[in-house]
Amino acid sequence: MGTRIRIMDMEVDMLTQENLQTDAVSYLSDEYLKVVHMISLDYIDTHEKNELVKQVLAQADLVLPGEKTILSAHHVEMLETGGMVVDYHSLLGLSELLPLAEKTFYLVLRDKKEANAVYRYLSRHFSRENVAGVYVADGNVAEEALINDINTKLPDIVVLSMDSTEQEEWLENNKGKINAKLCLVIGSILPLIMRDNVHIPTWLKKLHLGGAYRFFARIPYSHFFRKRIFNRKMDDYITKKKLRG
Secondary structure (H helix, E strand, O other): OOEEEEEOOEEEEEOEHHHHHHHHHHHHHOOOOEEEEEEOHHHHHHHOOOHHHHHHHHHOOEEEEOOHHHHHHHOHHHHHHOOEOOOOHHHHHHHHHOOOOOOOEEEEEOOHHHHHHHHHHHHHHOOHHHEEEEEEOOOOOOHHHHHHHHHHHOOOEEEEOOOOOHHHHHHHHHHHHOOOOEEEEOOOOHHHHHHHOOOOOHHHHHOOOHHHHHHHHHHHHOHHHHHHHHHHHHHHHHHHHHHHO
């Protein structure tokens, strides 16, 4: 069993990787759509006061930490050593632990760059037949057309990434219409995943500069730098809370 912890004004579920695997198996065998969110520091900082976001997260089956940074005040190193889910790697790791070879994915992503990155990742673990469809929002989501396409292709998993609160609005409006087993809401952590798995141009590989390119691309999203940002935001949050109290 897991528990919930509060990070500023949001709550996330804390559970072991083993429990996550058990839940995932259950979700993928259920006839009703399950919703799993993974959230980041940027997401908490931007939306912690947003009532729609709070409502959507409260209705979710799981709200998981997408990066270790947001657990900095909860001894994240000990949690990780204890086999707890501390970032998105636990979710990606399910592709190696669960029998997903027969499952299909429908990708709803914010732009072509994201679509290419997610498709490249899935291609390393699954065949092309596992990708039932790809929809690039580009800031203008035609809801009915998208829902119809999803339900026509009957995917097991919908991967959802949109800008701002579009993904929450879309989910609130359409959750009951989606014919799928699981919806993974990853809009806030996809930039981190893309940085960690940055695509290295062929010409840089030929010049043997791939390692340097990957290193500098990751710096803005490194745990070291983001932990400092988190600590400043947490200090500010505590100060404001004391003043309100």
